[in-house]
Structures are given as structure tokens and as C-alpha cells.
Amino acid sequence: MATVSHPVFARVYERLSVAMDRSGMVEFRRSLVAGLSGRVIEIGAGNGRMFPHYPPGVTEVVAVEPERRLRAAAVRAASRAPVPVTVVDGLAEALPVGQGEFDAAVVALVLCTVPDQPGALTEVGRVLRPGGQLRFFEHVAVEEPSGMRRVQQLLDATLWPKLFGGCHIGRDTVAAIAGAGFAIEELRRFRFPASSNGPSSPCVLGRAIRPAPPSLR
Structure with a gap:
């Protein structure tokens, strides 16, 4: 089994995710999945805060979450979701599903956290059908070299990942997505x-x- 156990972080994240939604995160969650249809894989589903926002065109969500406490919370959230959601154990770098099975993949504050970002993106490409969508919402490095970027790099190399479940705030995730062979069609930067x-x-x-x-083109 791929089960991961970070009980302290999981408890903190459960409270933090609710606070973030109250601070405006819920609008980004809605935008992230707006217009999706067919089969969707959500990678790093956490405690299931995304589930209420899937539109009715989605026929199934397979939600992958390795952390056992968060996965249990996601199972409870799935029972209240407006679309069918199946929660499974698994890692982003080794998704427990077949090739080309999904119309879309959703990641929210996950590519900043996975130990092997290129490996995770390769897996996303494997499980999507040709023409399938990757929807992403992520912490990223500031665009221009600056004092803030150096602060991000310093934090990533020291305390930040240890305090926040492996999160890295200084990754150039947009470049990594493009480098994995995806064609970026929409991109919004904000704080x-x-x-x-x-x-x-x-x-x-x-x-x-x-x-x-x-x-196939």
C-alpha cells in the first residue's frame, strides 16, 4: 500500500483548508473545475474540499490521497458530493489507474508538494486520454529573480517542507508542466x-x- 501518515500535518491541514476556503479559496476551487465533464482523476485530494464544486457533467471522480487521515476525511466528503466520487490510496508518482482512462486531471496545491514533480507529471500524462485536460492551482516561484525568490529558495531548502507536508513554494511549476509535454492554454497568476x-x-x-x-491529429 502507498499509505502515508503525517497525523500532525493532517490535523493542521484540515483546519487550514477550511480557513482558506473562508478567505476566498472556494472561488478558485470552483474556477479550477468549471466546465469539466466525463471521468476525472483528482490527485492529492486531501480532505475532499474540492468535491462539492464538480459540475454535473462529471460522470465520475477518482480521488487519490496517500495520507491516511486525510483520505478518511475525503471518504466522508465523497458521500456528500454532487457527483460520484471514489477515494483511493495512491501516490502521484504511481497512480493506481490505467493508461488513458481519464478526460481530465485536477491538482490543487499538490505539484508544490510531491517529492518527484517530473514523475508526477509523467503519470498525469499517462492516465489522460489524448486531448485530455490538466487543471492546476499551485504555489509557485515569483516570476522575476528577486529577494523574494531567494527567500523562497532558502525556505524550501530548510524549514518550509518540514512544516507544511513537503510543500515547496519556489518551484517553477508552469515550466515543469510545459516541459512534461503539456500545451498550456490558460494561465492566471495572482496572490x-x-x-x-x-x-x-x-x-x-x-x-x-x-x-x-x-x-491521431
């Missing part, structure tokens, strides 16, 4: 919370497509 200028506030929300192989 969350909007009033913050802290090292974890730079974020992106976007949509990328897994291109079809040349023979």
Missing part, C-alpha cells in the same frame, strides 16, 4: 491571499492539454 506579499502567496491557476500523438 493568495490577495493582500499578502508573503513567500507562499504567488499562485497560478490554469488549464493544459495533453496533445494527441501525431498519428
